[in-house]
Amino acid sequence: MLTIVRSGPAAGARAVLVLALVAGAFLFIDARPAVADKTCDLVQLEDGTLDYLCTETRPGGEGSGGSDGDGGSGNTAPPCDLSLISMYEGADEQYCMGQNACWVNNPTVQYPTPDTWPEEPPTEDAVYVYRSCVGPDGVVVSEGYTWYTGPEDEGPSLEELALQALGSLSTPDFSLAHSPPHNSIIYIDTWWWADGPSNGEISSGAALGVVAVGTPSHIEVDPGDGSGVMTCDFVTAESDACSYTYDRAGDYTSRGRLVYDVHFEQNGSPLDIAGLPDSLESGWQESTITVAESQAVVVP
Known part of the structure; x- marks a missing residue:
């Protein structure tokens, strides 16, 4: 940029003359095909003086084609084949x-x-x-x-379809059962199981061929006495596979839920989609149980 500052009519005339001489010198010295484009405007500054502001723009070459960034070239590959x-x-x-x-x-x-x-x-x-x-x-x-x-x-992407399928995957209804069915006894094992569901897989509705499949993993049981949640096998019938021993008598509200491992398929073929949920839990089901102390009977 070439800037010449002068005020008054005479100064303005001299500025024009000097500007013309300087511009001519540039043309004589640099007489190449790629001549810079020069635009000059006479402007008045805040202090009242006149200023010729000249902006020089040199033509660029062909340059590189640029990167293939998003939206840059317009040749973005489609998301499918x-x-x-x-x-x-x-x-x-x-x-x-x-x-x-x-x-x-x-x-x-x-x-x-x-x-x-x-x-x-x-x-x-x-x-x-x-x-x-x-x-x-x-x-x-x-x-x-x-x-x-x-x-x-x-x-929708496969991830969106998988999440849509997961949203329609529901766990079966069940109740938390225990044995003895009513009153248990301290220091005697109490058995727990999920009554109602089968041991088979569960499946969602299809979202453009994508389904979510749940495989039984385990059940979680909280005896309700403050001991915390314990993990058991996926037990759906009375057995000793999930047992707990109370050490204090009292009335307790126990609870349990089902847990499934989740994977996704499209038209029967497995889909490996990172970052999606890989498990599904049911809601908690409660059951009340009374735990009594054992009574010794002395027979004479």
Whole structure:
């Protein structure tokens, strides 16, 4: 930047002359094709003086192409592999829903029967299409007729689908049972178990083919006497596998809950998604128990 400061008409004229001479000298010395662009403006400063402010802009080269940062080049790879559905005939539109590759017939080749036609479209411009989606392994995870408003550049990720599936995974109803069923005795084992559930797996509803599966892990029992929670095998029938011995008589409110190990699957194939919950606990169920002291009877 070249700045010449003078005040008054004569000073302004001299400034223009000096500026022209200096600019000419630059052109003579640096007469290369890439000449700097120079813009000069006459401005008045706060003290009343006039100032010629000249800004020089040199043209840059072609430069590097820049990095492929997010949104920079516009060539961001889609979140799914669309080549997995390139062989389907009638795939009029292809797009990603998370990591699932989907295609639709628009308009659909064959319409559903009247008894399967939906009641209301979500929007006025929605059309009824046949849609099929495949997972990253190329296996179909969902298909059927649905309302369609256009290709979706971004759909729910596998993580979001897994969390949605986990939200619909529920533990079975049960009650906390114990033996003796009413009154227990100090220094005699009391047995605990979960009455009602089976020892089998539990499964959620499918979220675009993604399901959450719970495998029985253990039960947790709090005898209610201040000793704390103890961990037992997943016991669903009367046995001594989960036992506790009270050392004080009294009325206690015991409680217990079920604990499952959780994993996720898509179309029967396991999904390894880091950072998601790997366990599910039921709510606590309470049970009251009376613990008595043993009575010795002396027979003469």
